[in-house]
Amino acid sequence: MSNEKFYITTPIFYANGSPHLGHAYVTILADVIARYHRWKGEDVYFLAGVDEHGIKNLRSAEASGMGIDAYFDSRAAEFRGVYDSLESSYDQFIRTTDKKLHWPAAQALWQKLADSGDIYKGTYEGLYCVGCEAFKQDKDLIDGKCPDHGTVPERLVQENYFFKLSKYTDAIKKKIESNELRIVPEERKNEILSLISEGLEDVSFSRPKKDLPWGIPVPGDDSHVMYVWCDALVNYISALGYAGADDALFKKFWPADLHVLGKDILRFHAAIWPGMLLSAGVPLPKAILVHGLILSGGRKMSKTMGNVIDPKKLIEEYGVEALRFYLAHEVNPFEDGDVTEEKFKEVYNAYLANGIGNLTARVMKMSSTYLDKPVEPSASVGIEVVREFEAAMDAHQIQKGVEAITKYVRELDLEIQETQPFKTIKTDPEKAKEIVTGLVQGVALIGRLLAPIMPQTSAKISEAVKKNTMPTALFARKD
Ligand code: MSP
Numbered sequence: 001m002s003n004e005k006f007y008i009t010t011p012i013f014y015a016n017g018s019p020h021l022g023h024a025y026v027t028i029l030a031d032v033i034a035r036y037h038r039w040k041g042e043d044v045y046f047l048a049g050v051d052e053h054g055i056k057n058l059r060s061a062e063a064s065g066m067g068i069d070a071y072f073d074s075r076a077a078e079f080r081g082v083y084d085s086l087e088s089s090y091d092q093f094i095r096t097t098d099k100k101l102h103w104p105a106a107q108a109l110w111q112k113l114a115d116s117g118d119i120y121k122g123t124y125e126g127l128y129c130v131g132c133e134a135f136k137q138d139k140d141l142i143d144g145k146c147p148d149h150g151t152v153p154e155r156l157v158q159e160n161y162f163f164k165l166s167k168y169t170d171a172i173k174k175k176i177e178s179n180e181l182r183i184v185p186e187e188r189k190n191e192i193l194s195l196i197s198e199g200l201e202d203v204s205f206s207r208p209k210k211d212l213p214w215g216i217p218v219p220g221d222d223s224h225v226m227y228v229w230c231d232a233l234v235n236y237i238s239a240l241g242y243a244g245a246d247d248a249l250f251k252k253f254w255p256a257d258l259h260v261l262g263k264d265i266l267r268f269h270a271a272i273w274p275g276m277l278l279s280a281g282v283p284l285p286k287a288i289l290v291h292g293l294i295l296s297g298g299r300k301m302s303k304t305m306g307n308v309i310d311p312k313k314l315i316e317e318y319g320v321e322a323l324r325f326y327l328a329h330e331v332n333p334f335e336d337g338d339v340t341e342e343k344f345k346e347v348y349n350a351y352l353a354n355g356i357g358n359l360t361a362r363v364m365k366m367s368s369t370y371l372d373k374p375v376e377p378s379a380s381v382g383i384e385v386v387r388e389f390e391a392a393m394d395a396h397q398i399q400k401g402v403e404a405i406t407k408y409v410r411e412l413d414l415e416i417q418e419t420q421p422f423k424t425i426k427t428d429p430e431k432a433k434e435i436v437t438g439l440v441q442g443v444a445l446i447g448r449l450l451a452p453i454m455p456q457t458s459a460k461i462s463e464a465v466k467k468n469t470m471p472t473a474l475f476a477r478k479d
Pocket of ligand 1: 010011012013014021022023025026051232233234235260261262263264265292293294295300301302
């Protein structure tokens with residue numbers, strides 16, 4: 001047991017549409033990591049939420065005809081529902097429209113930047129991609145279009161407040177180079193370092209309210225609202241009560257141990273966010289885990305691109321545990337991964353129905369028939385697997401962690417084939433019982449290791465071992 005604290009966050013999703021498989025991926029990835037750290041005995045705090053300001057959100061809310069507040073309330077409820085249906089074990093769900101917790105923190109942080117002399121007024125003239133909610137330069141575009149959204153950015157000319165991010169270029173670079181702010185994987189670290197080496201430009205940090213009447217008012221100037229990213233990034237500390245009357249969580253859990261996010265939003269987290277924190281004198285997060293994107297038909301799955309797979313559909317057909325397993329097993333967290341529904345069935349049958357499900361059922365059948373009492377789990381069984389699993393999971397190599405388990409499943413299958421306890425029971429019952437005892441201990445270990453990935457399956461397996469019964473409804477084969 002360790003008493004270490006572990007504060008982990010997921011990005012807060014734009015509330016402008018239903019979550020798709022890409023969102024499910026980052027949610028599940030973060031949840032697997034959160035559960036793994038709880039499994040190790042750490043004091044985990046896991047934050048999730050929604051990002052409700054910005055042009056994209058406002059336009060969707062207006063188009064809905066529901067009324068702005070009702071629209072966001074229903075979206076927030078929907079996203080919470082999705083988190084729950086994915087078995088996300090988040091401890092808190094933050095909304096950026098939360099005027100009690102989030103707004104005062106965002107305004108307090110802005111004030112700190114202003115006090116450090118890092119906020120100034122200027123004119124922004126340039127391009128803006130609403131899909132990304134980001135300012136763009138010509139070099140970011142392909143044929144004049146945003147490569148992620150396939151849309152032509154809008155031209156903006158307006159008076160804005162700017163944040164002096166340029167001032168922090170060297171400081172941010174040092175923090176990342178020295179791994180004080182660790183960026184995983186290394187490839188992403190190098191990518192962001194090379195971007196920072198080109199020099200960071202100051203960022204437009206507000207929008208005139210007359211153009212965007214939706215957002216957190218800039219302290220001291222009600223005619224401006226904060227730029228959506230300046231507002232959204234603060235969620236990681238506002239949720240903990242930063243600058244509020246009760247900041248016990250902030251004191252206990254900040255700095256974050258891990259921000260989990262997709263590579264498309266690394267720049268905001270590895271440049272703007274550290275710049276803001278440095279300016280405000282708030283410690284930087286310890287690490288950022290950058291995952292690849294879920295592709296569909298070779299392009300980023302996105303609402304704007306219209307190529308989404310709805311996780312609800314997969315959950316209805318295969319169950320949430322299968323979805324979690326699929327994403328953990330099939331997608332290398334550090335690379336882009338194309339997802340298809342056909343592949344899903346194949347993986348389900350091979351690893352779940354014929355793999356874990358079948359092995360557990362066979363072993364528990366023999367155990368409940370041959371043994372008259374439950375088998376005690378043994379710490380000396382599968383030491384190598386545990387080592388492999390932990391080494392992979394500690395490095396956030398979830399896919400490798402799951403592979404350690406599936407490899408062990410195959411080893412136990414092979415052991416049954418070689419030792420044939422169902423035959424030995426007739427000739428040498430003591431020997432057969434000994435073999436089955438070992439197999440049950442192996443299955444118990446599989447149950448334990450699966451806890452972060454498939455919590456329900458893990459509980460069912462552990463329960464079956466404890467009671468020496470057949471596990472209930474694991475994975476029925478799909479044809
Ligand atoms: N609201 C911002 C995040 C603010 S965090 C302070 C945002 N929202 S988002 O809804 O567009 O994306 C949220 C997360 O989902 C990001 O980590 C993004 O990488 C992830 N994904 C969105 N589409 C994705 C895929 N197709 N594949 C994998 N993850 C993707 O950005």
